[in-house]
Amino acid sequence: MTDSLKNTALFAIVAGLIVMTGFTESWNTALFIVNMGLISAIMAIGVNLQWGFAGLFNVGVMGFVALGGLATVLVSMDPVPEAWSAGGLQVIGGLILGALIIVAAGVAVSRLPKGRMRSLAAAAILIGGFFLYRAVFDPAVAAIEAVDPAATGYLGGLGLPVLLAWPVGGLMAAGAAWLIGKTALGLRSDYLAIATLGIAEIIIYILKNEDWLTRGVKNVNGLPRPVPYEIDLQNSAQFVERASGWGVDPVTASTIYVKLGYSVLFTVVLALVLILAQLALKSPWGRMMRAIRDNEVAAEAMGKNVTARHLQVFILGSAICGIAGAMMTTLDGQLTPSSYQPLRFTFLVWVMVIVGGSGNNFGAVLGGFLIWFLWVQVEPYGLALMNLITAGMPEGSALKTHLIDSAAHMRLLTMGVVLLLVLRFSPRGLIPEK
Amino acid sequence: MDFLNAIVALLNFVVVPATVYGSQLALGALGVTLIYGILRFSNFAHGDTMAFGAMVTILVTWAMQAAGMSFGVLPTALLALPFGILGAIALVLLTDRVVYRFYRAQKAKPVILVIVSMGVMFIYNGLIRFIIGPNDQRFADGARFIISHRDFKEMTGLREGLAIKTTQGITVIVAVLCVLALFYFLNRTKTGKSMRAYSDNEDLALLSGINPERVVMVTWIIVAALATIAGTLYGLDKSYKPFVFLQLLLPVFAAAIVGGLGNPLGAIAGGFVIAFSEVLVTYAWKKVANYVLPEALAPDGLAQLLSTDYKFAVSFVILLIVLLFRPTGLFAGKSV
Numbered sequence: 193m194t195d196s197l198k199n200t201a202l203f204a205i206v207a208g209l210i211v212m213t214g215f216t217e218s219w220n221t222a223l224f225i226v227n228m229g230l231i232s233a234i235m236a237i238g239v240n241l242q243w244g245f246a247g248l249f250n251v252g253v254m255g256f257v258a259l260g261g262l263a264t265v266l267v268s269m270d271p272v273p274e275a276w277s278a279g280g281l282q283v284i285g286g287l288i289l290g291a292l293i294i295v296a297a298g299v300a301v302s303r304l305p306k307g308r309m310r311s312l313a314a315a316a317i318l319i320g321g322f323f324l325y326r327a328v329f330d331p332a333v334a335a336i337e338a339v340d341p342a343a344t345g346y347l348g349g350l351g352l353p354v355l356l357a358w359p360v361g362g363l364m365a366a367g368a369a370w371l372i373g374k375t376a377l378g379l380r381s382d383y384l385a386i387a388t389l390g391i392a393e394i395i396i397y398i399l400k401n402e403d404w405l406t407r408g409v410k411n412v413n414g415l416p417r418p419v420p421y422e423i424d425l426q427n428s429a430q431f432v433e434r435a436s437g438w439g440v441d442p443v444t445a446s447t448i449y450v451k452l453g454y455s456v457l458f459t460v461v462l463a464l465v466l467i468l469a470q471l472a473l474k475s476p477w478g479r480m481m482r483a484i485r486d487n488e489v490a491a492e493a494m495g496k497n498v499t500a501r502h503l504q505v506f507i508l509g510s511a512i513c514g515i516a517g518a519m520m521t522t523l524d525g526q527l528t529p530s531s532y533q534p535l536r537f538t539f540l541v542w543v544m545v546i547v548g549g550s551g552n553n554f555g556a557v558l559g560g561f562l563i564w565f566l567w568v569q570v571e572p573y574g575l576a577l578m579n580l581i582t583a584g585m586p587e588g589s590a591l592k593t594h595l596i597d598s599a600a601h602m603r604l605l606t607m608g609v610v611l612l613l614v615l616r617f618s619p620r621g622l623i624p625e626k
Numbered sequence: 627m628d629f630l631n632a633i634v635a636l637l638n639f640v641v642v643p644a645t646v647y648g649s650q651l652a653l654g655a656l657g658v659t660l661i662y663g664i665l666r667f668s669n670f671a672h673g674d675t676m677a678f679g680a681m682v683t684i685l686v687t688w689a690m691q692a693a694g695m696s697f698g699v700l701p702t703a704l705l706a707l708p709f710g711i712l713g714a715i716a717l718v719l720l721t722d723r724v725v726y727r728f729y730r731a732q733k734a735k736p737v738i739l740v741i742v743s744m745g746v747m748f749i750y751n752g753l754i755r756f757i758i759g760p761n762d763q764r765f766a767d768g769a770r771f772i773i774s775h776r777d778f779k780e781m782t783g784l785r786e787g788l789a790i791k792t793t794q795g796i797t798v799i800v801a802v803l804c805v806l807a808l809f810y811f812l813n814r815t816k817t818g819k820s821m822r823a824y825s826d827n828e829d830l831a832l833l834s835g836i837n838p839e840r841v842v843m844v845t846w847i848i849v850a851a852l853a854t855i856a857g858t859l860y861g862l863d864k865s866y867k868p869f870v871f872l873q874l875l876l877p878v879f880a881a882a883i884v885g886g887l888g889n890p891l892g893a894i895a896g897g898f899v900i901a902f903s904e905v906l907v908t909y910a911w912k913k914v915a916n917y918v919l920p921e922a923l924a925p926d927g928l929a930q931l932l933s934t935d936y937k938f939a940v941s942f943v944i945l946l947i948v949l950l951f952r953p954t955g956l957f958a959g960k961s962v
Contacts, residue, residue: 535751
């Protein structure tokens with residue numbers, strides 16, 4: 193069996209699994225899996241760029257995904273004029289001041305002669321600057337958060353079309369990646385892992401706590417959509433007529449129509465990202481990346497700037513994760529900072545990349561779909577399994593209730609087992625690197 | 627008098643909580659650092675090992691409470707702790723046999739082992755949620771306070787009170803005992819010395835006839851015991867929530883790295899550095915400042931540097947500073 197035949201078969205199997213869900217459960221579930229699968233595939237390509245191409249161990253995927261979500265709010269929500277007049281400019285000014293203070297401390301460190309004076313001066317700038325920054329920033333934040341807290345209490349966004357948020361999400365993630373990469377990429381791999389893990393947590397804390405920016409745990413609901421609303425479709429006589437022509441009731445037809453709309457948009461993005469990633473892999477740049485990955489010392493001896501290339505690929509991969517994050521928040525229609533959890537958004541993406549095949553873009557896509565399918569479907573399957581196991585037990589026994597209630601937690605266990613099995617018996621993944 | 631009040635307030639809100647938290651972090655970081663020193667990878671499953679050991683302890687505690695056993699003024703969980711440790715040891719030894727040993731034999735790269743430990747983390751996390759569920763669990767009993775707020779005020783006549791919870795006292799005492807035992811073991815016993823030798827230079831240790839599998843096994847046993855103790859103490863002191871232990875992974879790693887990965891002494895120092903800075907930066911200084919400063923200078927606000935929500939960010943910033951200026955940590959650790 194040739195490679196391409198095997199790969200086609202693998203994709204066909206995953207597609208078949210999803211279609212089967214459509215028949216056995218509902219087409220809504222199947223389309224939900226497809227949509228999130230498309231997003232997962234994009235995230236997996238991003239991580240694959242970093243890990244598969246360059247061997248960078250980034251466990252901060254969640255942070256970049258969340259930044260993409262933030263971009264959706266900042267770009268697409270309508271601005272809140274009262275909040276802006278209450279303290280908008282002052283908050284921006286405070287942030288710029290904070291950045292200037294850090295720059296000033298940096299300048300002090302680089303200009304002054306080495307010694308105790310330098311450390312003291314830098315510390316004085318930082319500490320004094322911190323209080324100054326808080327004095328400007330805090331009142332403005334309080335003023336903004338006081339503006340109708342139940343409905344707004346934040347600055348809102350720019351009120352631009354939501355599709356624009358996707359590239360902006362990528363840019364924001366790229367900016368954050370540049371900052372992190374500048375500081376952490378020179379360190380060894382374990383340290384990069386811990387650093388990215390920490391950054392991701394910090395980004396989530398910021399989203400959760402800076403209410404003036406994201407409304408924090410109050411969530412931002414009702415993000416604009418790039419596709420029509422179900423209710424509008426149901427009210428449109430033309431749509432209802434066409435739905436009855438297909439023999440589907442208008443409610444189901446409208447939900448499926450909306451989900452299909454998203455699928456088309458996501459497929460376009462995935463196709464673009466995949467084509468670019470494939471071109472990159474096959475280009476001299478891609479070969480250089482793999483050369484650096486396989487032997488940094490040799491690559492450096494050949495005159496390659498390892499740190500700069502690492503920074504480059506780190507930014508690219510993170511930007512792709514940011515785009516995927518913006519797409520995901522658009523699909524959800526709301527930003528819920530408390531829903532970002534490392535197991536789901538960082539480590540699950542890693543499982544996708546490893547299972548699919550690190551270093552192979554098609555592997556990442558396959559892994560994205562397959563693992564997302566499992567993540568969604570393990571729950572009902574687990575419940576069915578538990579029902580089967582407990583069928584013989586007496587009704588109402590404590591063990592039976594416990595087992596059935598716990599079926600929901602099967603998915604983490606399954607992901608771990610899948611990851612370990614693949615690492616052990618097929619360490620190069622389902623579609624190995626060529 | 628005002629000065630004394632300030633000191634008591636500082637003790638009550640900063641020194642005592644930070645010492646307790648530091649002890650818990652130090653025990654956690656010791657586990658991370660030992661794995662790094664002997665098995666040479668960063669174990670992402672460590673947080674969940676802590677959660678698993680604590681979970682077994684809690685289940686046994688509940689069984690004991692149901693059977694009417696108690697430990698007097700001390701929490702019953704202390705009686706159940708040995709069972710928790712045994713449970714965690716069984717789990718990690720099984721994991722090592724089924725999962726890690728294969729990669730050790732292959733001499734896999736450390737980063738592969740880190741990814742493997744990610745898979746193990748998933749499995750542990752799933753197991754824990756499966757057995758005890760993701761919710762908050764309370765299992766502390768016995769006397770609540772060594773000194774309560776009011777007793778202290780009556781005793782000393784000060785305006786500020788100092789409260790020390792039983793769990794806080796136990797945490798510090800148990801941590802000190804564990805550390806003493808660990809250092810006695812590492813420095814004085816033959817097995818401990820062979821562990822250090824193996825960590826310093828694997829090939830030389832193998833040539834000297836040290837059995838690597840035995841060293842690895844002993845390491846896992848010690849790590850499981852430390853993790854269970856740290857997890858149980860943290861659960862007793864705050865509350866047991868499986869999700870929290872994944873978040874603890876960051877300060878624990880920060881402590882181990884700040885101290886110098888692979889260096890047990892560094893792990894303890896790192897734990898306290900992280901804990902004290904977290905508490906100091908997120909403490910509202912208003913009270914202390916009101917006592918110490920003259921009235922004119924007293925702050926209007928809470929005089930809090932950062933909101934408590936950002937305490938994990940503090941550990942991370944310290945980590946970054948140390949990594950940038952002293953990449954091997956405060957105490958020279960390994961830098962592979």
